[in-house]
Amino acid sequence: MTVFVAVQTDDFCQASEYDELRRNAGCGAIVTFCGLVRDLQSTTLSGMTLEHYPGMTEKALKDIAYKAKSRWELGAVHIIHRVGYLKPNAQIVFVGVASAHRAAAFSACEFIMDYLKNQAPFWKKEHTTEAEYWVASKDSDKVALARWEH
């Protein structure tokens, strides 16, 4: 299985990642996910800063990709996560999974996002015109993770 992981300030191109995943021999399905900066609390959001733990972040993302591989037959996994200052509507995260069959690709993509949300060391700080605050973790993310841990 091909695993590609990147933590970067630069934007990414979903089409290029898709083309790369499509080169994977024997793959009959590709599922991709993109997460964007959304204005959660008000209309005054000016942007957010994503902090991470260099070194651990890349390792955590690779571990998650290989954990997915141990559950489903996967041809390739690409995970890209941006860090630094991002404006509303900017792309934050890309996950792409190529597999022989769609069921594995759909499940693995959700699995990777659920683990990333709970275990990859990224932290969001939102900036509004009035203040800045660290985003709190959500119980719904823990619930989403729990469904895979049985």
Added chain:
Amino acid sequence: MQINIRFFALLREQLGCEHIEFDYQGERTIAALRHTLAAHGDAWLALINGNTLAAINHTLCQDHAIISEGDEVAFFPPVTGG
């Protein structure tokens, strides 16, 4: 033993500290280290009162995990990426 301790995000801001090189003589568990650090002042109580996560050498760990000489230990709030 010498260990390297790092703090991130809200915890880093609350402590006013990003990184310490620490000569640690206590019991070699994350739980014991949390208690030693918590004695440094009110802000440091977050290490035992909150939901702060811990990692040893870039891997998330539980409170019973064992620390060794030269390890990089990190404490940080629950993650919010994605």
